[in-house]
Amino acid sequence: MDRLMVRPILLLAVATVVACARVPVTAEKDSMADDAFGTLRVTTHRDGDDLLSAGLGLAGLRGAQPGFADSERPTAAELRRRAIHANWRGIADLGPLGGYGEIYGAVPVVSGREYSAFATLAGATSAHRVLVQVPDLFDRERRCVVVAASSGSRGIYGAIALAGAWGLPRGCAVAYTDKGAGTGYFDVASGTGVRLDGTRGEAGSEPLEFAPPPGATIAPSQAILVKHAHSGDNPEAEWGRHVRQAARFALHALDQAFPSEAPFTAENTHIIAAGLSNGGAAVLRAAEIDDGLLDGVVAIEPNVWAGQGGRALYDYATEAALLLPCALLDPSFDGVPFARANGVPPPAWRARCQALYENARLAGADESAQAREALERLRDGGWTDAALASAAASTALDLWRAIGATYAAAYSRSGVGDMPCGYAFAAFDGNGRRHAPTATERAAWWAEASGIPPGAAVGLVDSRATGADAAMPGLLCLAELWTRSDASGERLRAGVAMARAALPRADLPIAIVHGVADGLIPIAFSSDPYVAWLEANGRTPMYWRIDHAQHFDAFLAFPGFGDRHVPMLPYAYAALDHLWMRVVHGMALPEGRDIATTPRGSEVLGAHQLGRIPGD
Structure with missing residues (x-):
């Protein structure tokens, strides 16, 4: 696997790129001058490896956890493969009755390169991890980026089953952020955390995904430090800025990938933001900053607290x-x-x-x-x-x-x-x-x-x-x-x-999809009041309420649980399709609707049980 390490950079070049953007940046704290990225790591994924499944394919993702040759010192490639496997399995229903790969979804081989770095927002004490996957089939004539925030508090591949599965086969680059959470756990006793390549390193000797500030007094009760809880940054307050910084990092990565085609800007590149759960809330928060960076947003089961109504x-x-x-x-x-x-x-x-x-x-x-x-x-x-x-x-x-x-x-x-x-x-x-x-x-x-x-x-x-x-x-x-x-x-x-939402840009196309049976982020506390609030303020989002859909597609593989529910990912992919047609071809988004479905019972899921998805 080829690797190129580029020295640490403050993205002044990218700041120049933004000067050419469609609408000037107006929010000073969100401006490109605030963007700081550490060492840029570039890896190539071809010939038995790929971007979407690390060479595992659908069969491998359904199979056993990939192994390590040395369990105490796994290689970066081994860690990446296991992380991709774990994040697919944590988000998608890949079980034998679920229908993934048969009636919806696919895991094709998509070769290409990955660009990753630790990014720091102005005012933050801890970095968030950003990663851009650039497929070899990237469409340079119709430039597109899907920027995604991980669901829950997952690591950098936490949105691969949503954004990667949809965007990479279509020739889009896909940018990810862990939005200030992630899995770079720090072990206090050994003083070790996670390097950019996923392997472990000692604090103070090199950049780590998360480490206590130098000289910080760690409470004796804390044995393992987790960035979401221990960074001191309240990352949820800045989820929108994390997403937007990842989008700008994607433009910089594309400049590196295709220097003869540079610059890549918000003016000449379609940028769609997509996320599920906490990731869905993050992309909605990114939509609040009105500077024209984003062309559209798809939020699935968003953990969003409306500016009026709802519950935290x-x-x-x-x-x-x-x-x-x-x-x-x-x-x-x-x-x-x-x-x-x-x-x-x-x-x-x-x-x-x-x-x-x-x-x-x-x-x-x-x-x-x-x-x-x-x-x-x-x-x-x-x-x-x-x-x-x-x-x-x-x-x-x-x-x-x-x-x-x-x-x-x-x-x-x-x-x-x-x-x-x-x-x-x-x-x-x-x-x-x-x-x-x-x-x-x-x-x-x-x-x-x-x-x-x-x-x-x-x-x-x-x-x-x-x-x-x-x-x-x-x-x-x-x-x-x-x-x-x-x-x-x-x-x-x-x-x-600080996690309460503000209104998005009035003309920004937004699609929101939520399961009526969601028991983790109940629709009555999140999407229902959020959409009502948007509509009361002149916004017209596409809103689908999915009958019999709950929060965790991965749980559908549990005995009895999948009998009562339908997966959410088919509707997420369809919503992305519609937003794409709106952004690229100017087609109107479908009207919001309740989508009736039929639980699969103990049989294999059939396409008819998903109900009539608009546009099918």
């Missing part, structure tokens, strides 16, 4: 963490996947009902009454039955607590000090015992982790855990931070407020 993620996530385990004991959830194990709810959920009663959070006299009361409280807060049923998966996997702890640290900007409510991250063995991470575990973090523990042998430490419902004290603390009037509560709410 922290608000409903901490509510769900407390109440859902008890509410799911209600008989209405019998038969719901993840809500029962062999017909029996988890014992911890029963303990939650009792703990809520003892803490005066519920008044019911017995478990049945407590479950019913918890369920009604959630319904009163806007949760629909469809969202609650699919939220059983997030509850069973303890995602709400992981989200609450990580986001509390980010919003509060606690940095490398103690996280709010006594949480921390550490390595755990297969039996749930905390231990010092091994070299093998550390080496795999970048490729395997999802950006928010638990996962990849890293878990959440809860110093307040005690009693029959050990998680309850910490969760009460997280929930109370949202309403406390002291400095810690005010600091957290100030951080959350």
Whole structure:
């Protein structure tokens, strides 16, 4: 594999490029003069390797995790292959019943080059990782870039199943950002983090994806530092700027890839932003800065908090963490996947009902009454039955607590000090015992982790855990931070407020797609109020509400779960198709609509079950 290392650069050349852009940059903090990128790394991917699947193809992505020749010292190529495999598997339903590659989607071989760097926003203390994939079949006559932000807190390949799968085969370059999160975990004991190529290096000796600031005092409770929680930057507040900086990096990378065709500018290159979940919110936030850089936006299941209406993620996530385990004991959830194990709810959920009663959070006299009361409280807060049923998966996997702890640290900007409510991250063995991470575990973090523990042998430490419902004290603390009037509560709410959306450019084409059964980012708290707010302010987005679609396509491979739902990616690809026709050919976007679907049951998904997708 060819590699070219270009010395660190402050992109003054790119600043010149932007001077030729369609509309001058008006937001000073978002201007090209603020762009700073470290060493540019260029790799070539051909002959048994490629951009979209690292040579694995659809069959390899469906297969076992790619191995390392030396588990303690995997090569950069091995790490990249495993990271691409993990991110495909974490986002797409590649199971035998899901229909990927048969009725929608494809994983063709796309050769080309990758350009990557650590990028730093003005005012930020930590870098975000940017990467541009330039296919050999790049269409120089109809120049196009798809810029994508990773879903959740995933690493740099966290949007490859969405943006890469759609854009690369069409001859577009695809730019990615981890938007200030990612999987560059730092191990305090060994003083090591992740280099640009994915391998591990020592802090102070070379640039790392994330490391504590020099001289920073790390709280003794913190064993493993995660950029989303520990950077001190509140990355969600800057998601839009992360996306836009990645788009400008793409133009610079194209100048390097095709110097005879340079300059690549926003005036002569179509730039579409696309993202799913947190990535969907990030591209909507990028649309707020009105300077003509973007030609259109596609947001799938966006974690967006409208400027008017809706609910903040922290608000409903901490509510769900407390109440859902008890509410799911209600008989209405019998038969719901993840809500029962062999017909029996988890014992911890029963303990939650009792703990809520003892803490005066519920008044019911017995478990049945407590479950019913918890369920009604959630319904009163806007949760629909469809969202609650699919939220059983997030509850069973303890995602709400992981989200609450990580986001509390980010919003509060606690940095490398103690996280709010006594949480921390550490390595755990297969039996749930905390231990010092091994070299093998550390080496795999970048490729395997999802950006928010638990996962990849890293878990959440809860110093307040005690009693029959050990998680309850910490969760009460997280929930109370949202309403406390002291400095810690005010600091957290100030951080959350920075995530609230502003209006996008009035003439910017926007497509939004959301599942009616989404139980992680419920449509009633996010896309519904966001679209209503846009329309009340003269915007006309294309908005599809997908029946029987929930948040995690990857979960559809779990027994019973996929029987009740349809995948989201077919509609995401279709929305990108429509936006492309709008941007390139001037065709009007379809009107918004509810799309009726039919769950696949226990059979292989059929195209008819996806309903009538506009344009098919």
